Amino acid sequence: MSRFLIQRPLPHGGRLVERVVTDKEAAKKMIKGCPSYDIKPTLHYETGVPVRNVYREIMSICYGFFSPVEGSMKQAEVERILKERRLLNEWIFPYPLVFDISEEDYKQLGVGPGDRLVLNLKGKPFAILDIEEVWRIDNPEELAHLTFGTPERNPEVVREPFNKKHPGWVIYRSLQPVVLAGKYTIINEPKFRPPFDRFWYPPRKSREEFDKRGWRTVINHQTRNVPHVGHEFLMKCAAFTGDVEPCHGILVNAVIGVKRRGDYPDEAIVEGHEAVNKGGYIKPERHLPTIVLWDMRYGNPLESLLHGIIRQNMGCTHHMFGRDHAAVGEYYDKWATQILWTKGIPSYGFPAPPTDVPYGLDIRPQNMREFSYCPTCKEMAYSETCGHKREKLSGSFLRGMVAEGVQPPTIIMRPEVYKVIVKWWKHFGYPFCNEKYVVNKEKELEVDLEDL
């Protein structure tokens, strides 16, 4: 065997966290006599619009996407993350994750350390939280600033102070004051509604799927967008990285969660990626579109760290990162993510890249620039190799074209993908997420639950 072969990395933290009880009888016994609480969405601190649902974090934690995180974090752990982006067990992690409730709910519940709280979702028992500590967020605005950084404290990459126009900052600013810290366990597995059900590959399953397909090397493509041809070329060209041969597989992992108006519906995003392989542009044997539940924090380099963790846990060997990775607005340097993965960002606790610090990651970054159509080469060309003037296209440019009812040329968007957009456009009466979609989504979520 060549010494250059890359092996699949272990999960972050050494083993997959799996906290899902599938035996209903055992689950019933576990929750007997315990107090219960109906999970509520986090509402925007000013407008009252839902901005987060903690159920998505519970799912991602219990199915191991966020390994080695096992639950809602204690105060000391949150403080350590804000200072050094590390968990108390040393492994790197970018964001505080907490189960927060109001003072009124806390009083009414009357629970404390040592108690087991049953968490209901859509009126059905869903998970338990074994409370180890109760602590308070005294100043959510400060927490929000510490979570993302400031131009003064993080001069390497933060360009503008965060504020209420940043959806991730708003999530932390909107947290309730009482945190119940402790491990989560899912005791009643939710069922994904179509089309999400066929894209659900939690880490154990994705690793098994890679084995089945004979994929040793797998490169991840992060998405929250319907793919245009530029994305398609990024995916297939980044896959040439590999080791002694190009990557065996391309894992598309779509972040499914709270939406902003103007985004594409999650249904169109997952089926749009699937259309790329159905149409044969990347053959299905080499391409696997999947989902992860998470309300995007848009933390650019910090978000990329979470993405690295999720995809390493899923079994990927490589992760591609582009310009403005998981960014919104101009809060961060356009290349902040690539700076993190090539040099590190000392002010966030990374004097070296996250792959080169103790208790760091093993997934390899593949930092990509962009593909666009070159009229001289007459093909989709890479910005760093083609020496001509290219015709750039952006996601928002495309969105505008779609909204005006103009079908994009095949060289911009594959007709199969456009058909998916129109399919869901007809379904929702709208090509993008409108107010109704955003509100409905947070009411219905992506899953249903059966009685326990």
Next chain:
Amino acid sequence: MGEYFMVVLLDDHRMAKIRGTGLEEHIKYMFGGELRLLEVKVTEELKDRILQEFDTARVDSRGAITDVPVAFMRELFNQVVEKKSLGPEVVEAVLEKVDEIKKAAEKESEYLPPPEIEEE
């Protein structure tokens, strides 16, 4: 920097309307001639006003202002035809009708008619 613009896509219907305005020579062809369009200049100050008036509006990596209401884009085309120009006065004229556009945009934020194409 400071170079912003808005794209007016031209389908056959719109091509007929700009015939004789003198704008034909400014038509740009992209993607191997598959796409025809005009680019309207936007000043820094007008860009800021658009972003302020419409919270969905974004500036993409090329400096194109996008994600404004479809009603805005329709009026943009109307003003291009009326002013026979691609200068900043076009967007200025569009912004004079901002209340009207916002009213139309309210409806279109709930519903847009899907194109009649065949699905699988």
